[in-house]
Amino acid sequence: MRRDQADDECAPTRDEGRRGFLKCAAGMAGAAAAVGLGGEAAAVPASRTAAGLRADGQLPDQVPFHGRYQSGIVTPQQLFAGFVGFDVLAENREGLTELFQRLTKRSRILTAGVKPQDEQVAKEAPTPDSLTITLGVGASLFDDRFGLSGHKPRHLKAMPAFPDDRLEPPRCHGDLSLQICAQHPDAIVHVLRDLARETEGLLRPRWRTDAFLNPSRPSGSPRTFIGFKDGIVNPDTGSAREMDRLMWVTPPCGEPEWALGGSYQVLRLIRFHIEKWDKLPVDRQERIFGRRKASGAPLDGEHETDSPRFRDDPHGTKIPLNSHIRLANPRTEKTDDSRFLRRSYNYDAGFDRSGKMDLGLVFCGYQQNPERQFATVQRRLQHEPLSEFVTPLGGGYFFILPGVRDADDWFGSRLLEKV
Numbered sequence: 136m137r138r139d140q141a142d143d144e145c146a147p148t149r150d151e152g153r154r155g156f157l158k159c160a161a162g163m164a165g166a167a168a169a170v171g172l173g174g175e176a177a178a179v180p181a182s183r184t185a186a187g188l189r190a191d192g193q194l195p196d197q198v199p200f201h202g203r204y205q206s207g208i209v210t211p212q213q214l215f216a217g218f219v220g221f222d223v224l225a226e227n228r229e230g231l232t233e234l235f236q237r238l239t240k241r242s243r244i245l246t247a248g249v250k251p252q253d254e255q256v257a258k259e260a261p262t263p264d265s266l267t268i269t270l271g272v273g274a275s276l277f278d279d280r281f282g283l284s285g286h287k288p289r290h291l292k293a294m295p296a297f298p299d300d301r302l303e304p305p306r307c308h309g310d311l312s313l314q315i316c317a318q319h320p321d322a323i324v325h326v327l328r329d330l331a332r333e334t335e336g337l338l339r340p341r342w343r344t345d346a347f348l349n350p351s352r353p354s355g356s357p358r359t360f361i362g363f364k365d366g367i368v369n370p371d372t373g374s375a376r377e378m379d380r381l382m383w384v385t386p387p388c389g390e391p392e393w394a395l396g397g398s399y400q401v402l403r404l405i406r407f408h409i410e411k412w413d414k415l416p417v418d419r420q421e422r423i424f425g426r427r428k429a430s431g432a433p434l435d436g437e438h439e440t441d442s443p444r445f446r447d448d449p450h451g452t453k454i455p456l457n458s459h460i461r462l463a464n465p466r467t468e469k470t471d472d473s474r475f476l477r478r479s480y481n482y483d484a485g486f487d488r489s490g491k492m493d494l495g496l497v498f499c500g501y502q503q504n505p506e507r508q509f510a511t512v513q514r515r516l517q518h519e520p521l522s523e524f525v526t527p528l529g530g531g532y533f534f535i536l537p538g539v540r541d542a543d544d545w546f547g548s549r550l551l552e553k554v
């Protein structure tokens with residue numbers, strides 16, 4: 136057993152790793168085929184084809200709120216997202232319980248139908264808008280204020296600064312994180328207004344980033360502003376086995392009982408130096424990512440869903456050894472357990488004071504163990520050629536609470552009732 140596996144009983148075995156890795160490529164191809172990548176369905180990015188799409192390729196209008204896991208993780212990716220970090224103002228356990236119960240109640244109501252604040256409009260039929268509200272907790276919640284200090288999830292800590300980062304404290308961390316996703320941006324603002332009213336005195340926003348997916352151009356996975364298709368390769372969200380290996384906290388993980396069914400969220404606000412990037416010839420950009428800009432295909436393939444064959448190219452003649460995809464996922468048995476789910480969005484905040492465009496990526500990753508997965512991949516990417524064109528400025532590590540099981544349950548009930 137490798138040392139990192141010994142540290143983490145939850146890590147998949149080598150055999151499971153190989154099967155999972157092969158299945159991943161097959162799963163993506165299968166999902167794309169299932170919705171068909173032509174005509175209407177061509178507008179559906181590959182990253183949204185994994186689970187839960189209606190037969191016509193559209194998102195369901197209402198995403199179920201109750202369940203073993205929170206929605207907004209493996210449910211299909213909506214077009215718009217608001218990411219918010221909060222500090223808790225409640226002063227004791229009772230206050231925190233009240234806060235979690237109010238957040239649950241409002242999330243249950245809102246995901247069944249977004250209601251604008253205006254009472255007259257609110258009388259109209261509800262429009263769920265595929266809304267999901269996903270709640271996470273930061274390491275700072277597990278302090279003496281709420282008597283939770285001995286109950287922190289094993290791998291939860293404040294997001295460290297990695298060598299290429301330039302973190303700005305007001306854009307980092309928080310006691311809580313909310314990911315609010317919907318098909319229209321106004322739904323996210325309605326949710327924030329509703330929650331501000333309903334949690335007054337209990338919560339204070341710390342940072343917020345609004346974000347969105349670009350449409351597929353012309354087809355397949357959507358592009359970020361860097362111009363390349365993103366979200367092509369992800370674990371197979373349709374496979375419970377793969378999800379139990381890579382995403383959810385399960386009994387062998389050695390986490391507190393209350394955390395079963397949770398997952399770790401890593402958020403990174405990453406700014407692009409887009410003016411500098413735009414001066415780079417396309418063939419250099421392609422070698423930085425290891426993929427074709429137009430099609431998204433790996434440099435040794437033809438289509439975006441083709442798997443790169445690194446083993447046939449040991450010296451990096453076709454796909455450079457330091458390219459983004461090769462470092463991020465070398466596709467070896469040894470690195471298979473560091474894969475995780477990416478569910479990222481673009482942000483565009485206009486211009487900065489010097490007239491440079493302020494845009495980039497809200498990188499959002501979900502996983503079973505941020506050290507074994509995100510941080511390991513991040514270390515492999517350290518000082519990669521792409522790092523000259525992007526700067527991580529904010530974000531945080533959060534633990535996504537287990538799902539709210541039914542109408543009597545509430546966010547964090549097993550944490551706050553049992554400890």
Ligand SMILES: C=CC1=C(C)c2cc3[nH]c(cc4nc(cc5[nH]c(cc1n2)c(C)c5CCC(=O)O)C(CCC(=O)O)=C4C)c(C)c3C=C
Pocket residue numbers: 359361363364365366367368369403405424426459460463464475496498509512513516525
């Ligand atoms: C630590 C994890 C990662 C960070 C941070 C990250 C930043 C980042 N990525 C892009 C653009 C692309 N990433 C792509 C693939 C990819 N990226 C990561 C991880 C991080 N990226 C992984 C695990 C993968 C999958 C690799 C694979 O399995 O082949 C791609 C290629 C298309 C795709 O598969 O999604 C692009 C494009 C940017 C712009 C960025 C930071 C600014």
Ligand SMILES: [Fe+2]
Pocket residue numbers: 459463
């Ligand atoms: Fe990436």
